[in-house]
Amino acid sequence: MREIVYLSESKLRQFVPEPRRVPRTGALRVTSPFGGIDMDAPAPDSEQGQLRHLRDVYKHVGLVADWYAAPGLSPGQWVQFEAPLRCVTLSGAHRDLVLFVDSASGRGAGREDDGGSRLIMHGSVRHLRGWTPMSVDGPALEAENSASSLGTAFVTRAGQVVDTLSRLRDPLATEATPPRTAVRLHGRGVQELLEALDDEDGGIDMSAMMTGYARITGVLPSTPVSPRCVVASPLVVEYAVVDSPQAPE
Incomplete structure (x- = not known):
């Protein structure tokens, strides 16, 4: 059995099966005095149909996905990941944005395949399956302009990133429109978001x-002070099967 934490039904709907060229086996043709009438068989149970579709999508994505720490990734690519992740939301106006962020405190333990890369994923709380995310304050999204006599506030670099990720959440809000241009993420803003989320990790590994x-949404290259960071939007997140330690003989 598999325990799914997050499943994007919107992304599932983007995958359309190849059209069949053979007659539908589920159709029944009834002859009446008024001519032939095609009557479709009852539709399969929606949940079972979704599970079958998910299995098909899994097979397809598994063939094309790269490892998330592989070099040369670009936006739009599918990747597979396995990492210790925290599931959080930000308090305030962006509480419908869910973030999966890898644990900075857990780096080095079971992370031989991360290639020094960090992972942060963004989605919608509506796609969570039986999981209650932890609400955190996160970074300052606005700051007051002290040079202005009016005391106006401006959006911080981290605030710009959070606003972009909120607009890209899946599904979009009813008043939002899909972006028509390439996504631009402020590199320093992503790092400030990660640093703030790391600071919220209060000593107990959650x-x-x-x-x-x-x-993939975007890939930030490493710098002398920060590792490479992969920003992505998940199709599915589930608990990984962890081998139990062997009892001493």
């Missing part, structure tokens, strides 16, 4: 080993 598939 991360769980999770695995799944995601589509």
